[in-house]
Amino acid sequence: xxxxxxxxxxxxxxxxxxxxxxxxxxxxxxxxxxxxxxxxxxxxxxxxxxxxxxxxxxxxxxxxxxxxxxxxxxxxxxxxxxxxxxxxxxxxxxxxxxxxxxxxxxxxxxxxxxxxxxxxxxxxxxxxxxxxxxxxxxxxxxxxxxxxxxxxxxxxxxxxxxxxxxxxxxxxxxxxxxxxxxxxxxxxxxxxxxxxxxxxxxxxxxxxxxxxxxxxxxxxxxxxxxxxxxxxxxxxxxxxxxxxxxxxxxxxxxxxxxxxxxxxxxxxxxxxxxxxxxxxxxxxxxxxxxxxxxxxxxxxxxxxxxxxxxxxxxxxxxxxxxx
Amino acid sequence: xxxxxxxxxxxxxxxxxxxxxxxxxxxxxxxxxxxxxxxxxxxxxxxxxxxxxxxxxxxxxxxxxxxxxxxxxxxxxxxxxxxxxxxxxxxxxxxxxxxxxxxxxxxxxxxxxxxxxxxxxxxxxxxxxxxxxxxxxxxxxxxxxxxxxxxxxxxxxxxxxxxxxxxxxxxxxxxxxxxxxxxxxxxxxxxxxxxxxxxxxxxxxxxxxxxxxxxxxxxxxxxxxxxxxxxxxxxxxxxxxxxxxxxxxxxxxxxxxxx
Ligand SMILES: Cc1cc2nc3c(=O)[nH]c(=O)nc-3n(C[C@H](O)[C@H](O)[C@H](O)COP(=O)(O)OP(=O)(O)OC[C@H]3O[C@@H](n4cnc5c(N)ncnc54)[C@H](O)[C@@H]3O)c2cc1C
Ligand SMILES: Cc1cc2nc3c(=O)[nH]c(=O)nc-3n(C[C@H](O)[C@H](O)[C@H](O)COP(=O)(O)OP(=O)(O)OC[C@H]3O[C@@H](n4cnc5c(N)ncnc54)[C@H](O)[C@@H]3O)c2cc1C
Numbered sequence: 313x314x315x316x317x318x319x320x321x322x323x324x325x326x327x328x329x330x331x332x333x334x335x336x337x338x339x340x341x342x343x344x345x346x347x348x349x350x351x352x353x354x355x356x357x358x359x360x361x362x363x364x365x366x367x368x369x370x371x372x373x374x375x376x377x378x379x380x381x382x383x384x385x386x387x388x389x390x391x392x393x394x395x396x397x398x399x400x401x402x403x404x405x406x407x408x409x410x411x412x413x414x415x416x417x418x419x420x421x422x423x424x425x426x427x428x429x430x431x432x433x434x435x436x437x438x439x440x441x442x443x444x445x446x447x448x449x450x451x452x453x454x455x456x457x458x459x460x461x462x463x464x465x466x467x468x469x470x471x472x473x474x475x476x477x478x479x480x481x482x483x484x485x486x487x488x489x490x491x492x493x494x495x496x497x498x499x500x501x502x503x504x505x506x507x508x509x510x511x512x513x514x515x516x517x518x519x520x521x522x523x524x525x526x527x528x529x530x531x532x533x534x535x536x537x538x539x540x541x542x543x544x545x546x547x548x549x550x551x552x553x554x555x556x557x558x559x560x561x562x563x564x565x566x567x568x569x570x571x572x573x574x575x576x577x578x579x580x581x582x583x584x585x586x587x588x589x590x591x592x593x594x595x596x597x598x599x600x601x602x603x604x605x606x607x608x609x610x611x612x613x614x615x616x617x618x619x620x621x622x623x624x625x626x627x628x629x630x631x632x633x634x635x
Numbered sequence: 636x637x638x639x640x641x642x643x644x645x646x647x648x649x650x651x652x653x654x655x656x657x658x659x660x661x662x663x664x665x666x667x668x669x670x671x672x673x674x675x676x677x678x679x680x681x682x683x684x685x686x687x688x689x690x691x692x693x694x695x696x697x698x699x700x701x702x703x704x705x706x707x708x709x710x711x712x713x714x715x716x717x718x719x720x721x722x723x724x725x726x727x728x729x730x731x732x733x734x735x736x737x738x739x740x741x742x743x744x745x746x747x748x749x750x751x752x753x754x755x756x757x758x759x760x761x762x763x764x765x766x767x768x769x770x771x772x773x774x775x776x777x778x779x780x781x782x783x784x785x786x787x788x789x790x791x792x793x794x795x796x797x798x799x800x801x802x803x804x805x806x807x808x809x810x811x812x813x814x815x816x817x818x819x820x821x822x823x824x825x826x827x828x829x830x831x832x833x834x835x836x837x838x839x840x841x842x843x844x845x846x847x848x849x850x851x852x853x854x855x856x857x858x859x860x861x862x863x864x865x866x867x868x869x870x871x872x873x874x875x876x877x878x879x880x881x882x883x884x885x886x887x888x889x890x891x892x893x894x
Contacts, residue, residue: 325796381793381802383765383775409778409795416765425731425857428760441860447652452865453659459856466762497774498804506798518893542893554815560780560794566759567814575893577884592868596891598884604873611868614887618876627881634885634894 314438315461318344319390319400321411322351322363322371329362331515332406334474336467337366340404341477343435348400349482350390352377356484364482366474372487383413384496385489390414391421392490394462402440402463404433415466417495427455428466440465448585449592469514470572470593506561511545513562518544519573519594521564522552523587525580525601525620529557534624535579541631547571547591549581565590580620583608600624636690636784638680639744640714641737641751641764642673644698644705648756658852659859660727661757667698669705672752674819675812677709680750682817683784691715693744697725697736703835710830711822718743722839727852730758734766736850739843741771748789749809753778768809775809776802780816 318340323330333349340347349363352374360371374389393399403418405411407429419426432443432452440463444453457463513519520542522535532552539546547569548562564571566586576594581587583599583606591597592611599612602619609615616623644667646652653662669677677694684690694709694717706717718740725736741749749768754761768775780799781792787806792799794813822830840850848854874883888894 381776383777387769409793412761413765413775413777416762417769419731419762420734420766420769423731425729425855426760426762427857428730428762445865446654446862449865452863453654453859454861454863455857455859457856458858466760493772495769495772495774498776498802498808500800501803502801503795504798504800542888550814556815560813560815561796561798567754575888575891596887597868597871598887600876600880600884604875609871609873612873613868613871614883615871615873616876616880616884617873618880622878623876623880623884626878627884630881630885631894 315344315401315435315440317346317348317400319372319403320347320349320368321386321403321405321414322349322359323406323408323410324351324353324355324359327355327358329359330406330408331474332408332469334366335470335472336404336406337363337368338474339433339472341367343433343440344401348372350374350386350487352382352386360484361481364479365476367477367479368482371482371484373484374487374489379499379501380496381413381498381500382410383417384492386414387417387421388492389487389489390418393487394422399462401461402465404465404467407466407468412466415464419464422462424462424464425457426464426466427457430465430467431471433465433467445589448588469570506559510540510543513545513547513564514569514571516545517574518542519547519564519571520544520577520579521547521549521581522579523549523581524551526552527621531621532557534620534628537628538577538624541628544573549587578608579624581608582606583611636684636687636748637744637746638684638690638692639695639741639746639749640673640676640680640692640709641749642677642694642696642705642709643670643755644668644696644702645670645755645757652757654862658727659862663699667702667705669708670752670756672754672756672814673709675814675816676750676752677712677714678817678819679782679812681713683748683782687784693718693746695737695740695744697721697733699726701837706835707830708822710833711826712820713826716834716836718836718838720838720840720843724840724847724851727855728850729855729857730760730763731766732850732854734763734770735845736840736843737763738767738770739845740838741767747806748784749773749807751809751811753811753813764809764811773807773809774804775811776804777811779810779812782810782812782816
């Protein structure tokens with residue numbers, strides 16, 4: 313199965329394509345001659361300019377979803393194109409809430425499997441080969457489809473670097489979703505946005521994360537203060553998210569965000585494999601943990617064996633003194 | 636109200652995982668336990684059935700070797716009965732194949748609501764539940780952090796990148812729940828005793844009327860080509876804090892021009 317045409321799911325937030333979509337487009341350029349995108353919502357004309365800049369030639373616009381969750385209508389629109397013979401050879405989707413819904417729906421509609429949690433994608437022998445990080449990223453598994461396409465790939469954030477190609481704005485063609493009946497009955501009736509100060513966790517150059525070693529909820533203030541002094545974002549291990557100390561949006565790891573900052577500071581985090589997969593590709597890692605044998609030190613460039621309640625306040629004071 | 640909860644029985648996550656050298660499938664020998672991620676769905680189902688003034692909670696699981704230990708845990712929490720699909724033909728089944736099997740089993744229970752976890756702890760593809768919904772022709776709402784039934788519809792707070800959405804859907808519907816949606820109860824001694832005599836129906840692929848070619852490694856249509864060690868990070872510097880550890884952190888950040 314040769315791969316000539318790839319479609320990328322163009323998820324949009326705050327009027328612009330999300331970074332993971334741009335990462336996937338950048339990689340798709342290396343793998344196929346034609347890269348197109350599937351988008352929806354109102355901003356598609358302006359979004360098409362950005363998508364074009366990264367190498368997309370055509371945007372298939374499903375249009376306004378009328379409050380429906382994207383999973384069903386977007387998958388129906390893609391499936392319709394595939395059965396009309398206009399579909400792609402491969403579809404790349406960001407592993408987001410909506411990306412996962414679209415992939416699952418599409419898979420069942422087309423009766424094609426999905427390769428999930430993909431962290432690398434290469435061309436080989438006329439097809440695509442995926443890489444998956446397993447066992448906390450200590451091993452890399454490669455896989456490929458063995459049957460006719462289109463192949464469906466769900467890809468984790470930060471698997472590739474997004475780089476513009478300087479392309480012209482993509483042309484927009486309407487790709488309305490066929491009626492999907494009962495499957496499309498769920499409706500969004502209200503949206504709630506949580507307040508956030510400082511950069512986004514998955515875009516920050518510095519991420520300071522706290523874990524159970526902080527001892528109690530109030531101590532998370534140390535993490536927030538340090539993050540703010542370093543103009544970074546505050547993250548967390550799942551242990552303290554599950555304990556209700558911080559919202560889920562702070563979680564780093566297998567079931568949380570993947571981050572790749574210039575510096576990741578892990579404070580009172582043991583370094584469980586499920587945490588490591590979300591941060592071990594950070595450019596530099598600093599860990600503070602009182603246990604010299606904590607697994608987090610195996611990935612740290614700088615490890616401080618010490619008590620977070622002693623090291624963090626001093627670090628904060630020293631940074632404040634520097635101004 | 637009839638609720639079906641998909642519960643996966645998995646190898647103990649505390650034990651080091653391994654891949655079979657030949658098939659490269661995850662080794663699933665030995666005792667399986669209830670996936671922690673599914674304990675939330677079980678608890679949610681019990682609470683919703685209670686709130687609706689009754690109804691039955693049925694567990695549906697696919698697992699090798701007629702394994703029921705994980706199901707017994709969920710029955711001990713309070714579920715009424717279980718359907719287990721177990722068949723040697725199922726070895727190597729991928730997520731879509733799993734969805735076909737579970738969808739066929741779920742149909743038998745005629746549920747108003749189907750609950751599953753957003754993703755399992757061992758395979759964590761996170762696609763199976765939505766594939767099930769599509770195969771059953773049902774709507775789905777994923778990543779629920781709160782679930783309420785009001786008459787003939789469900790209201791869900793669905794996790795989003797920015798916060799959460801309130802989503803409404805008519806029943807029947809499939810909902811996936813995140814960890815923390817409710818606090819799972821511990822099975823009581825009475826519950827554990829009662830679970831021993833609760834009905835567990837064990838079915839094969841043929842019982843479900845599925846074609847053997849759709850499941851197992853034959854149906855998977857994907858293949859692992861290689862497993863290799865990842866590039867290890869070079870060992871770093873370890874400093875024992877004797878009051879000046881923070882200084883070393885500052886030097887390091889300055890070196891990186893973060894300061
Ligand atoms: C399916 C699944 C998915 C998961 N997904 C994620 C995920 O996405 N993200 C994630 O983080 N986890 C995830 N986990 C959980 C993971 O396995 C660990 O349980 C979790 O990461 C542990 O969090 P922790 O490091 O904060 O706590 P612990 O493991 O309890 O570690 C606390 C650490 O703090 C140190 N410490 C204690 N006191 C101090 C002190 N005073 N000063 C300095 N150090 C101190 C201890 O030495 C210890 O190393 C997942 C688990 C499963 C099963
Ligand atoms: C490391 C690894 C990577 C894999 N990658 C892929 C891949 O890329 N593509 C692919 O198709 N398969 C893949 N698989 C195989 C896949 O995990 C299995 O096919 C599995 O049966 C699908 O389940 P899951 O654990 O991924 O389910 P998920 O979709 O993560 O499960 C979500 C929820 O669905 C329900 N559920 C799932 N399975 C069952 C079950 N057996 N019984 C009852 N309820 C269940 C549970 O509520 C569960 O929490 C992979 C397996 C491993 C170990």
